[in-house]
Amino acid sequence: MERNDIESTNQRRGFLKTAALGVTAAACGSAICACGGKDKAESEKVVLLSPDGELVTIDSAHLRPVPKTVHVTNEEARQGIPGRKFVMVIDLAKCKNARKCVTACQKMHHTPEPTEWLSVRLMKDSPDAAPYWFPKTCFHCDNPPCVKVCPVDATFKRQDGIVLIDADRCIGCKFCMAACPYSTRVFNWSEPEHTPEVSCLEYSPETSTPSRVGTVEKCDFCPDMSRAGLLPDCVTACPNGVFYFGDQNEDVVTNGDETIGFNDIIRDRGGYRFAEELGTEPRVWYLPPRDRIFPVERGLDDLPEEIKNRYKDVIGG
Amino acid sequence: MKISTSGSEMLRTFSPQIEHTSKGEKMWITVLVATIGLALYGLYLQIFKGHGVTGMRDNVIWGIYIVNFMFLIGLSYAGAIIAGFLILFKVEWGKPLIRLAQLMTLASVIVGPIFILLCVGRFDRLHHLFIYPRLQSPLTWDVLAVITFLVGSFLFLYLSLIQDFAVYRDSNLNVSKWKHNLWAWLALRYTGTENQKRLINTSRNLMAIVLIPVSIMVASILSWIFGMTLRPGWHSTIFGPYFVVGAIYSGIGVLIIITWYTRKMYHLERYITPKHFDYLAYMMLVMAAGYGYFTFSEYFTSWYGSETWDAQLIDKLFAPDEYGWLTFFANVAGVVIPVIFAAVPKLRKPDNLMVVAAIMVLAMWVKRYLIVVPTLETPLLPIEDIRPEYVHYTITWVEWLLTFGGVASFFLIFTLAGKFVTLIDISDLPKDENVKTQNQ
Numbered sequence: 233m234e235r236n237d238i239e240s241t242n243q244r245r246g247f248l249k250t251a252a253l254g255v256t257a258a259a260c261g262s263a264i265c266a267c268g269g270k271d272k273a274e275s276e277k278v279v280l281l282s283p284d285g286e287l288v289t290i291d292s293a294h295l296r297p298v299p300k301t302v303h304v305t306n307e308e309a310r311q312g313i314p315g316r317k318f319v320m321v322i323d324l325a326k327c328k329n330a331r332k333c334v335t336a337c338q339k340m341h342h343t344p345e346p347t348e349w350l351s352v353r354l355m356k357d358s359p360d361a362a363p364y365w366f367p368k369t370c371f372h373c374d375n376p377p378c379v380k381v382c383p384v385d386a387t388f389k390r391q392d393g394i395v396l397i398d399a400d401r402c403i404g405c406k407f408c409m410a411a412c413p414y415s416t417r418v419f420n421w422s423e424p425e426h427t428p429e430v431s432c433l434e435y436s437p438e439t440s441t442p443s444r445v446g447t448v449e450k451c452d453f454c455p456d457m458s459r460a461g462l463l464p465d466c467v468t469a470c471p472n473g474v475f476y477f478g479d480q481n482e483d484v485v486t487n488g489d490e491t492i493g494f495n496d497i498i499r500d501r502g503g504y505r506f507a508e509e510l511g512t513e514p515r516v517w518y519l520p521p522r523d524r525i526f527p528v529e530r531g532l533d534d535l536p537e538e539i540k541n542r543y544k545d546v547i548g549g
Numbered sequence: 550m551k552i553s554t555s556g557s558e559m560l561r562t563f564s565p566q567i568e569h570t571s572k573g574e575k576m577w578i579t580v581l582v583a584t585i586g587l588a589l590y591g592l593y594l595q596i597f598k599g600h601g602v603t604g605m606r607d608n609v610i611w612g613i614y615i616v617n618f619m620f621l622i623g624l625s626y627a628g629a630i631i632a633g634f635l636i637l638f639k640v641e642w643g644k645p646l647i648r649l650a651q652l653m654t655l656a657s658v659i660v661g662p663i664f665i666l667l668c669v670g671r672f673d674r675l676h677h678l679f680i681y682p683r684l685q686s687p688l689t690w691d692v693l694a695v696i697t698f699l700v701g702s703f704l705f706l707y708l709s710l711i712q713d714f715a716v717y718r719d720s721n722l723n724v725s726k727w728k729h730n731l732w733a734w735l736a737l738r739y740t741g742t743e744n745q746k747r748l749i750n751t752s753r754n755l756m757a758i759v760l761i762p763v764s765i766m767v768a769s770i771l772s773w774i775f776g777m778t779l780r781p782g783w784h785s786t787i788f789g790p791y792f793v794v795g796a797i798y799s800g801i802g803v804l805i806i807i808t809w810y811t812r813k814m815y816h817l818e819r820y821i822t823p824k825h826f827d828y829l830a831y832m833m834l835v836m837a838a839g840y841g842y843f844t845f846s847e848y849f850t851s852w853y854g855s856e857t858w859d860a861q862l863i864d865k866l867f868a869p870d871e872y873g874w875l876t877f878f879a880n881v882a883g884v885v886i887p888v889i890f891a892a893v894p895k896l897r898k899p900d901n902l903m904v905v906a907a908i909m910v911l912a913m914w915v916k917r918y919l920i921v922v923p924t925l926e927t928p929l930l931p932i933e934d935i936r937p938e939y940v941h942y943t944i945t946w947v948e949w950l951l952t953f954g955g956v957a958s959f960f961l962i963f964t965l966a967g968k969f970v971t972l973i974d975i976s977d978l979p980k981d982e983n984v985k986t987q988n989q
Contacts, residue, residue, distance in 0.1 A: 346936065351933070353930060353933055354933070368930070377778065377779060380685055380686070380777075381685075381686050381687060381688065381777065381778070382683060382686055383678055383682065383683055383686040383688035383689045383692070384674075384677040384678060384681040384682070384683060385681050385683050386677075386681075401674075401677060401681060402670075402671065402674075403669055403670070403671045403674045403675065403677050403678065404600075404669050404670020404671040404674075405668065405669050405670070405688060406610040406611065406668065406670070407686070407687075407688050407774070409607070409610045410610060410611070410775075410778050410780070410925070411777075411778045411779070413779045413780070413928075413929045414929065414930060415607070415608065415928045415929070415930055415932075417607075418607050419600070419606075419607055419610065419670065420599070420670075421599055421600050421601040421605075421606065422598060422599035422600075422601040423599055445599050445670070446599060446600065446670030446671040447670060447671065448670075507929060510779055512779075538935055541935045542933040542934065542935055543933065545931065545933075
């Protein structure tokens, strides 16, 4: 991936301990696909972080299109990134259902609005317990029930811990969806509507885009971003630093602002994995929602009615 | 080739059927073909518009297609097991039922797998099952199982037909040349020598010995598509035997219906007597008891243990405003009523049994629905979706079209088979006092 892709500025993001090396042009989420080679008709203002740490607003027309696809062969995409063991830590004490992770994920993977690979759920563990917001990605289990049942090796576990789907191989039997206890996977029930630019993107299991009709897809932990030394979009999009992403081999995770030891935080904050008793060995850890920054109701503010209605069973009304 | 007098009498009974197609039959076939035509339109919509035309969505990922698959493929296993036992244990009274059971297997083993394919999003990639097979997947086991069973059951049927083909070939049935030639070709120059008889008998018995355990295995493998997942109502150690018993049970139900119909249609009261219905009813009784016992064990253990996830499913299954009435129907019409009608001699009459069997078969279909859909509507994390079709599964008209198409195909195969072979084995009839055998 090229370095300076943006005329006016570029943005630096540290990635794990390789922060110094991992300086790359970003704004990938808002970058236009190179495929069509066309300029965006409407101009849109984009806020970026300059190298000096200042926020600058520029016109998106001034952004040079960046091809989002990191070109890896199917073989490489099945192997994973050597030496890595990706892990995610989600701090439930900081989540206020801002939903920036959801929209960033949708934008990054060009998934249409109602499709959420990453969803924020309202959890209430028992009638007397306090409700809390619960962002749910794919857990990239180490003992993945979905991978076990796939009849064609379309979904697979990589060396770096990530579970991916090869939508060019998937026959759409949906057995993995039956096997996944976390309702993580979604199916393309009809031909996905893509802009011409998206349609002509080269498909890779690492980008999971463009979607294919009659196949299964899900959160992929954005391995294309990791290859480029960047954090997944949900991590960078979160205004509250809820998501920490990192490498278990290096024992370090970061939310972009703060870099911490993985083992330390799991020990100190009582990290746990969801539904541990199922034996799926998730790679996503949760920090319990204690000493919360926001009251849970804040998450309902400014929510569109149709999203608010989702939580009716939990909040009542 | 010489056949018994009763055999030639039987051939005469079936000859109008084989020689001509009556007006009524033509209409019946037209209706069946029209239904299949409509189903093909549904299939066209599903292929070109995507699975969105069905009621299946991200939570209920499988609907009545897999229910039909379970039901039909269960019938085929049942047919093979029943025919296998009747042959293997040389059950004299069972002889007129063997062909019917085998034809039930034939029709359902052809139609059944179509329904599992309808669950698959990408028809164009089915070859991936063979070029990228993964042996860890219960679906791969099922592909192997169904193919093995398909080949096995065809062989089994064919071995039971060779002697009859020779009879048809040597008879003076007035049929078109191609049919006659095909019979002659299929009869493999069988003339009824001792050696040929021995060979056919041995291989047929061998096939029965093979097919009985194979049927049990493949029915279990089917159950493991569900049993191997972590979902309540599916992840159960008894699922293998539960499905085996369920398959045989519904198979007996369909066999009773087919036997009743064949008896009425061809006036076979001499060969298929109320005694046959009694025996079928006894088999039904045993299987109903077994099935009821399994169902009770399933529900009782999960209700008593009342783990959260299990309890959610049990609540759903028994709540009157959810699946309560269907559960009631499936168990009363599917177990209790058949037991009563099979156990009480006064009620155990062919016509009654036919009605009870018809209701029981419907109830067993509903029971499969209750295995598939409520579990899928009860994920570990409660569904937080306001799109109603993502919360509850509703069968769409496309799915109904294809289902009726499947039923029509089943009957069409059966009807067409009746144009080509006699529905009762004429070269291997029971030796009772009414029938004098003339060869040997």
